[in-house]
Amino acid sequence: MQVVKHINELQLILNKMRMQGLTIGFVPTMGALHIGHLSLVEKAGQETGFVVVSIFVNPTQFNDQSDLSRYPRNLQKDVELLAPGHCQLVFAPEPEEIYPEPDTRQFNFGSLEQVMEGKFRPGHFNGVAQVVSRLFDIVQPDKAYFGMKDFQQLAIINEMVRRLEIPVEIVSCPIIRESDGLAMSSRNMLLNPDQRKAAVHISTTLFEAANKTNGLNVEDLCQWVVKRINENEFLNTEYFEIVNSETLLPVKNWNESGEKVGCVAVHCGKIRLIDNMKFEVRSA
Numbered sequence: 001m002q003v004v005k006h007i008n009e010l011q012l013i014l015n016k017m018r019m020q021g022l023t024i025g026f027v028p029t030m031g032a033l034h035i036g037h038l039s040l041v042e043k044a045g046q047e048t049g050f051v052v053v054s055i056f057v058n059p060t061q062f063n064d065q066s067d068l069s070r071y072p073r074n075l076q077k078d079v080e081l082l083a084p085g086h087c088q089l090v091f092a093p094e095p096e097e098i099y100p101e102p103d104t105r106q107f108n109f110g111s112l113e114q115v116m117e118g119k120f121r122p123g124h125f126n127g128v129a130q131v132v133s134r135l136f137d138i139v140q141p142d143k144a145y146f147g148m149k150d151f152q153q154l155a156i157i158n159e160m161v162r163r164l165e166i167p168v169e170i171v172s173c174p175i176i177r178e179s180d181g182l183a184m185s186s187r188n189m190l191l192n193p194d195q196r197k198a199a200v201h202i203s204t205t206l207f208e209a210a211n212k213t214n215g216l217n218v219e220d221l222c223q224w225v226v227k228r229i230n231e232n233e234f235l236n237t238e239y240f241e242i243v244n245s246e247t248l249l250p251v252k253n254w255n256e257s258g259e260k261v262g263c264v265a266v267h268c269g270k271i272r273l274i275d276n277m278k279f280e281v282r283s284a
């Protein structure tokens with residue numbers, strides 16, 4: 001496995017691989033890797049001939065500067081984690097490599113970006129679209145792998161690829177959880193032991209709520225979730241919404257058509273955690 005910092009080195013290697021007839025699988029990350037990231041790499045390894053993982057903490061997607069400065073970074077540990085797996089090339093650029101000039105592009109994702117993360121983190125998805133489109137341009141992958149953990153991000157990336165007609169297949173991968181149910185996240189390592197214990201309450205509540213679609217209407221269930229999470233002294237819910245998985249518009253009635261997903265953002269001290277779960281509606 002090679003680690004490169006510059007676009008020209010990366011492209012030289014990728015051109016050679018393409019000439020050998022290999023397809024390129026790409027996993028964009030911000031590092032501080034965990035098993036959730038590795039599951040994407042594994043899938044890429046199963047489906048493509050040559051796997052590239054990028055490690056880049058993208059400044060343009062952080063609306064909160066303290067979140068950016070606090071974000072965990074450890075390239076050496078990440079490389080050690082990736083080495084035994086399917087990754088063949090790590091691309092770990094400096095910000096100047098990705099943004100030799102400030103990226104002033106403004107994307108418009110309509111209603112997809114006006115809810116949830118888009119509403120509470122203004123500019124976040126514009127930054128995500130900037131970096132992912134730039135990385136796609138540089139790597140030119142056949143397939144790119146994203147986690148459903150960032151459910152709204154996946155919808156935004158799919159829409160970006162469709163609108164810009166980027167020739168890449170987007171593969172969505174399931175959420176990987178800790179053994180107690182907490183969704184794996186690079187931010188989990190910033191939690192102190194009390195916060196870590198409290199954080200499991202987020203997924204536990206989502207699992208419980210997903211089993212209550214028979215007993216409560218949508219609005220009451222949303223209120224129940226927020227109240228239940230906030231009962232824990234370390235947790236403060238920013239939003240909980242049950243949305244249509246394609247439009248991301250709030251579900252009003254259980255009998256609406258389409259897949260329904262409950263999405264939550266919770267502050268645990270200074271750390272902001274997100275999670276989501278599919279809500280199945282069984283007929284009574």
Ligand code: AMP
Nearest residue numbers: 029030036146147149150174175176184
């Ligand atoms: P990040 O480094 O947080 O930007 O994440 C890089 C990619 O890994 C994104 O596509 C995430 O959705 C995905 N990812 C992060 N955490 C998980 C998880 N627990 N399970 C599956 N995918 C994940």
